[in-house]
Amino acid sequence: MKNNLIAASALALLTFATTSQADEPLQIGISAEPYPPFTYTSSDGEWTGFEVELGLAFCEAMERECEIKPTGWSGIIPSLKAGRIDMIMNSMSITEARQRVIDFSAPYYFTPGAYVAAKDMTLNPPEDLDGKVLGVQSATTNATYTRRALRDSGASVRLYDQAEQVNRDLLSGRLDVILADEIAMNELVERDAADDFEIKGVAPHHAAYGDGVGVGLRQDDDALQESLNDAIEDVFEDGTCSRLSNKYFDTDICT
Missing domain, CATH: 3.40.190.10 (Periplasmic binding protein-like II)
Structure with a gap:
């Protein structure tokens, strides 16, 4: 019992x-x-x-x-x-x-990566990235794609902890181009501060994007x-x- x-x-x-x-x-x-x-x-x-x-x-x-x-x-x-x-x-x-x-x-x-740069910049990524300063948020699929697919592009890559840091440095001219999720970039280029910027292209399907x-x-x-x-x-x-x-x-x- x-x-x-x-x-x-x-x-x-x-x-x-x-x-x-x-x-x-x-x-x-x-x-x-x-x-x-x-x-x-x-x-x-x-x-x-x-x-x-x-x-x-x-x-x-x-x-x-x-x-x-x-x-x-x-x-x-x-x-x-x-x-x-x-x-x-x-x-x-x-x-x-x-x-x-x-x-x-x-x-x-699902969203691919998108390149954003100034409207007056001639850019057809990844062919035209040589000599450009490219901003990407670290620990993201876009960072993985950059490391795997853009190693020979000639771009100088800067990694950031936060997405908004990348956006701010693009808008202030400290970056030539950024690579980030297309959906978020559609929102970015609609901002008043980003009136002079546009999406230049979308990254192709790649294993890095899962x-x-x-x-x-x-x-x-x-x-x-x-x-x-x-x-x-x-x-x-x-x-x-x-x-x-x-x-x-x-x-x-x-x-």
Whole structure:
């Protein structure tokens, strides 16, 4: 009888712990460095943007409470693996290298890299990059593509920690050209400050760009992965993803 009571108590504690853990809010990791229109802070200081709203829609479909947790881009994968966040939702491409250390949900959009330079510059990349100063955000698929495909282009490459640093240096004339996600670059060239700049070309399909953008997850977090994939399907089917995409991009980027 005593052993039965001990076993019953242990089972109850395990059930309580599992239930409590399931009830805890999921932490959605986004880069602490704004990446408009995907993630940025509004005038009231709250995080918003396409991926913030879409991530919360995924959580609603999973019937889970979620919290947005800004994390430095360079440390976002270590934070996931250490359990400080539960999901990475920050335009992270599904690549072979990343899949060695984390898992992903199904993709929810795809974007190639785009070159942006001054309108009056004659540029047909990658042929005309020789002698140009090219800015790229480090630890991104565009940085990987630059390293693999543009080594012999003759460009002088500068790597930056934050996407907005790259944008600012282009607009201020410290860079000749930048390579970044096409969707974000469409937003950049619409800014008043970027009136003299335009997209000059798009990088070709390359293994560096992976299989689209997905939600980063811990390896073996199978239950969350399955639940999230179901939620992505629901949010696509009910039109939420398309609605948010048109809100932020005036086009439907949902895969």
